[in-house]
Amino acid sequence: MKALVYRGIGQLELQDLPTPEAEFLVKVLGCGICGTDLKTYSKGHHMFPPPAVLGHEFYGLVERTIPGSGFSVGDPVVVAPYAECGTCALCSIGAGTLCRQKSFVEGGAFCEYLGIPASYVATGVFRIPEADDAFTLVEPLACVLNGVAHLKLRATSRVLVIGAGPMGALFALLFKARGIPVTVLEPGAVRREAVAAWGIDAREPGNVKAGDYDNIVIAVNRKELVEEYVKSVADAGTLLMFAGLGKGEAVAIDSYAIHYREVSLTGCSGYALPHFREALELIVGHRGIFSRLISGRVPLARGKEAFTMLQAGQAFKIVLKPGAGDSGSAGSAG
Ligand SMILES: [Zn+2]
Ligand SMILES: [Zn+2]
Structure with a gap:
C-alpha cells in the first residue's frame, strides 16, 4: 500500500x-x-x-x-x-x-x-x-469539547477565543452551532476573514474591554496571552489554557484576578x-x-x-x- x-x-x-x-x-x-x-x-x-x-x-x-x-x-x-x-x-x-x-x-x-x-x-x-x-x-x-467542559458557561455568557488557528476556529464554530455569542481575535488577515465569512465576529487583537467576556479560550501557545487575558476576563469568569506551553514554562499571573475577582484559570489537552x-x-x-x-x-x-x-x-x-x-x-x- x-x-x-x-x-x-x-x-x-x-x-x-x-x-x-x-x-x-x-x-x-x-x-x-x-x-x-x-x-x-x-x-x-x-x-x-x-x-x-x-x-x-x-x-x-x-x-x-x-x-x-x-x-x-x-x-x-x-x-x-x-x-x-x-x-x-x-x-x-x-x-x-x-x-x-x-x-x-x-x-x-x-x-x-x-x-x-x-x-x-x-x-x-x-x-x-x-x-x-x-x-x-x-x-x-472531541478535544474542543473537553475544553468547553472546563468553561463555566451561563445563559448570558459571551466567549472570546484568542487565535483562529484550526482549533481556535473549531471552538468558534462549536459556539456558533450552540448559539453562544463568540468573538475571535486573530492577527492574520486570511484566517480572520475566513472566520468572519462564516458569520462569526472576528477582529484584530486589541481593544478588549475588561469584563466584556466571562469565558476566554487561549488557542495560541504564547504565555503572554495568558498573562494579558487573565486581566480581561469578567469577574467569576474562566480562562482556559487550551494551547500547550513548554514543560516547566512559567506564567506570571495577576493574583488580583484570581483572588479578588474569583477568576478560574484552567487547562486541558486531548x-x-x-x-x-x-x-x-x-x-x-x-x-x-x-x-x-x-x-x-x-x-x-x-x-x-x-x-x-x-x-x-x-x-x-x-x-x-x-x-x-x-x-x-x-x-x-x-
Ligand atoms: Zn488531532
Ligand atoms: Zn483509566
Missing part, C-alpha cells in the same frame, strides 16, 4: 509499505493533518521518531472484519486514535483524558490501510452514517471517549457548519504541499486523501 512516511524534520516521502495483516482492517478515505503532525514535521516530536507514518484524524471503510464484532465489510467508520481504560482511579472520577493505561491505534493513517487491534474494535471504532470528510473532524472536535462520542453526534447533526473548517483536500502523494501550506498559516484543516489521483484542491482558508 502507499504510505506517506515521515523521514525526519521537513521530510515526507510516499513509499510502498506492506498492507497490515490485522484481523480488522480499515481502508482510509481521509485523514486530517493535526497540529501535532505539523509540529512533528516542522520540529520533530519525541513520540514519533522517524521513520513513522503520522495521522490520527481519519475515517474510512471497513475492509476486513471480525465475525461478531458488529461491523461488516464496507461499513463507513471513524476510529478514536486512543481510548482511556475506563476503570482506573482517574477514569472513575471522569478524568479519562489523564488515564495512564490508554490503548492506542498503532501507526498513523497517512496511508491506504490501517489495522485495528481486535481488542480495540469494540472500544474505539464507531459506525458513521456515510463516508464524508467531515468525520476527520471528530477527534479535534479528549476522553465521552467527548469523542459527543463530537461524532455533533458532526452528524451539524455537518454543514463544521465542514467549513476543511480548507482543502490533497491526494496523499502530494501531502508535503499540504504541510507547507499549513506552515504558512493559510489554511485550517487539510484532509489527505489516500485513494485520490494527483488532482485535489488545497484552496486557501475558507
Whole structure:
C-alpha cells in the first residue's frame, strides 16, 4: 500500500509499505493533518521518531472484519486514535483524558490501510452514517469539547477565543452551532476573514474591554496571552489554557484576578471517549457548519504541499486523501 512516511524534520516521502495483516482492517478515505503532525514535521516530536507514518484524524471503510464484532465489510467508520481504560482511579472520577493505561491505534493513517487491534474494535471504532470528510473532524472536535467542559458557561455568557488557528476556529464554530455569542481575535488577515465569512465576529487583537467576556479560550501557545487575558476576563469568569506551553514554562499571573475577582484559570489537552462520542453526534447533526473548517483536500502523494501550506498559516484543516489521483484542491482558508 502507499504510505506517506515521515523521514525526519521537513521530510515526507510516499513509499510502498506492506498492507497490515490485522484481523480488522480499515481502508482510509481521509485523514486530517493535526497540529501535532505539523509540529512533528516542522520540529520533530519525541513520540514519533522517524521513520513513522503520522495521522490520527481519519475515517474510512471497513475492509476486513471480525465475525461478531458488529461491523461488516464496507461499513463507513471513524476510529478514536486512543481510548482511556475506563476503570482506573482517574477514569472513575471522569478524568479519562489523564488515564495512564490508554490503548492506542498503532501507526498513523497517512496511508491506504490501517489495522485495528481486535481488542480495540469494540472500544474505539464507531459506525458513521456515510463516508464524508467531515468525520476527520471528530477527534479535534472531541478535544474542543473537553475544553468547553472546563468553561463555566451561563445563559448570558459571551466567549472570546484568542487565535483562529484550526482549533481556535473549531471552538468558534462549536459556539456558533450552540448559539453562544463568540468573538475571535486573530492577527492574520486570511484566517480572520475566513472566520468572519462564516458569520462569526472576528477582529484584530486589541481593544478588549475588561469584563466584556466571562469565558476566554487561549488557542495560541504564547504565555503572554495568558498573562494579558487573565486581566480581561469578567469577574467569576474562566480562562482556559487550551494551547500547550513548554514543560516547566512559567506564567506570571495577576493574583488580583484570581483572588479578588474569583477568576478560574484552567487547562486541558486531548479528549476522553465521552467527548469523542459527543463530537461524532455533533458532526452528524451539524455537518454543514463544521465542514467549513476543511480548507482543502490533497491526494496523499502530494501531502508535503499540504504541510507547507499549513506552515504558512493559510489554511485550517487539510484532509489527505489516500485513494485520490494527483488532482485535489488545497484552496486557501475558507
Ligand atoms: Zn488531532
Ligand atoms: Zn483509566
